[in-house]
Amino acid sequence: MTKSTQLFTESKKHIPGGVNSPVRAFTGVYGEPIFIDKADKAYLYDVDGNKYIDFVGSWGPAILGHNHPQVAKAVQESVAHGLSFGAPTALELEMADYLTQHIPNLELVRMVSSGTEATMSAIRLARGYTGRNKIIKFAGCYHGHSDALLVNAGSGALTQGTPSSAGVTPGAAQDTLVAKYNCLASVEALFKANPTEIACIIVEPVAGNMNCVPPVEGFLQGLRALCDQYGALLIFDEVMTGFRVDFAGSQKLFGINADLITLGKIIGGGMPVGAFGGKKEIMQQIAPLGGVYQAGTLSGNPISMTAGLTTLKLLNHESNYKNLEQSTTYLIEGLQVLAHKYGHDFYTTKVGGMFGFFFTKEEVVDLETASRADIEKYKKFHQFMLANGVYFAPSAFESSFMSLAHTKEDLDFVLEVAEKAFANL
Numbered sequence: 419m420t421k422s423t424q425l426f427t428e429s430k431k432h433i434p435g436g437v438n439s440p441v442r443a444f445t446g447v448y449g450e451p452i453f454i455d456k457a458d459k460a461y462l463y464d465v466d467g468n469k470y471i472d473f474v475g476s477w478g479p480a481i482l483g484h485n486h487p488q489v490a491k492a493v494q495e496s497v498a499h500g501l502s503f504g505a506p507t508a509l510e511l512e513m514a515d516y517l518t519q520h521i522p523n524l525e526l527v528r529m530v531s532s533g534t535e536a537t538m539s540a541i542r543l544a545r546g547y548t549g550r551n552k553i554i555k556f557a558g559c560y561h562g563h564s565d566a567l568l569v570n571a572g573s574g575a576l577t578q579g580t581p582s583s584a585g586v587t588p589g590a591a592q593d594t595l596v597a598k599y600n601c602l603a604s605v606e607a608l609f610k611a612n613p614t615e616i617a618c619i620i621v622e623p624v625a626g627n628m629n630c631v632p633p634v635e636g637f638l639q640g641l642r643a644l645c646d647q648y649g650a651l652l653i654f655d656e657v658m659t660g661f662r663v664d665f666a667g668s669q670k671l672f673g674i675n676a677d678l679i680t681l682g683k684i685i686g687g688g689m690p691v692g693a694f695g696g697k698k699e700i701m702q703q704i705a706p707l708g709g710v711y712q713a714g715t716l717s718g719n720p721i722s723m724t725a726g727l728t729t730l731k732l733l734n735h736e737s738n739y740k741n742l743e744q745s746t747t748y749l750i751e752g753l754q755v756l757a758h759k760y761g762h763d764f765y766t767t768k769v770g771g772m773f774g775f776f777f778t779k780e781e782v783v784d785l786e787t788a789s790r791a792d793i794e795k796y797k798k799f800h801q802f803m804l805a806n807g808v809y810f811a812p813s814a815f816e817s818s819f820m821s822l823a824h825t826k827e828d829l830d831f832v833l834e835v836a837e838k839a840f841a842n843l
């Protein structure tokens with residue numbers, strides 16, 4: 419028995435399914451979770467002493483690679499000042515100032531402790547501001563685990579086969595309307611049926627929770643136009659894409675203005691974090707200025723602010739995004755060539771530092787096309803790669819993440835292993 423197996427067996431006695439977040443349980447692939455001892459640069463090290471090249475990156479935050487020395491040092495220094503105060507700090511101001519300077523349309527921003535809180539609060543704000551109840555989300559998009567958003571959700575909810583969670587009351591779900599990603603007609607139909615009732619659309623500008631599915635040309639522009647036509651707000655959920663697809667996020671990359679933006683992951687540099695913000699007029703409805711209540715014991719936590727700010731400042735060089743793009747292109751083009759060499763249908767996607775691959779020959783544009791890919795092949799591929807030192811997400815419905823720490827040697831090693839995997843599938 420490996421140490422990972424022992425720990426998993428013990429964990430299952432004390433933690434539901436042995437994990438604190440469902441995807442980690444490996445129910446979406448073969449085998450059992452590996453328990454991590456430490457992580458450094460592009461590598462994970464498990465408790466049995468095995469090393470893996472990591473493309474999960476703590477589900478996105480580790481864009482610099484793990485355990486960046488400057489981030490670690492800044493965190494250690496911050497710890498010496500205390501862990502949490504429940505009162506305002508200059509660090510929160512610095513973070514807010516930094517985010518509002520670099521993210522378009524982010525005039526005011528509120529820090530929270532997770533992406534779930536960020537999207538839940540943004541939805542409440544959109545409802546409070548517009549005085550409307552209904553919202554539109556997209557099948558296969560995941561916005562955290564608040565009740566109204568666990569309807570046709572992606573990520574672990576999809577992997578587990580419970581995209582619409584038990585325990586969500588009909589009352590909580592009835593105002594969530596679900597459209598098809600990349601299909602403006604499905605959105606327009608919802609607006610036509612509910613012309614004055616829809617408070618907002620919430621969208622992942624690049625969907626990363628049904629694997630990686632970029633927006634087709636005109637989709638995001640069309641959402642903006644429909645929101646304007648029907649008086650609804652457009653929320654870009656950039657918890658995953660923020661600082662990942664571009665330093666200024668998806669709004670700049672795709673040339674669209676959102677009304678509200680949610681952030682998380684990278685802005686915490688590996689510590690728990692979330693944020694939501696947008697136009698002043700809307701954000702001023704939040705307590706204590708306005709009637710929409712929102713709060714958090716650990717919101718703006720100094721250690722999270724320090725890790726996040728240090729990460730963002732290290733990231734803020736155009737060359738970093740060129741490097742991410744180059745590494746991503748090199749890897750997925752290499753995988754594509756090898757998959758075809760061994761006769762596999764294979765479709766790849768990428769935007770900045772996120773990428774995806776599907777065992778399918780059709781273009782993947784939404785949950786239906788993503789679900790038609792050969793999931794069984796993904797499981798076998800994952801198992802082979804893991805056994806040979808490469809850690810992809812333990813589910814076919816998750817995006818992969820490149821970091822600045824991945825070297826060409828790492829990527830060549832991955833391609834070498836992948837060739838063997840494709841030959842054996």
Ligand SMILES: Cc1ncc(COP(=O)(O)O)c(C=O)c1O
Pocket residue numbers: 532533534535537560561562563622626627655656657658682683691692
């Ligand atoms: C797009 C998106 N929104 C929201 C969330 C929720 O964030 P968290 O897990 O920090 O609650 C996630 C990830 O989990 C996400 O990928």
Ligand SMILES: N[C@H](C=O)CCC(=O)O
Pocket residue numbers: 439440441442477560573574626627658816
């Ligand atoms: N896809 C999720 C977040 O982006 C994965 C994180 C989790 O659910 O544990």
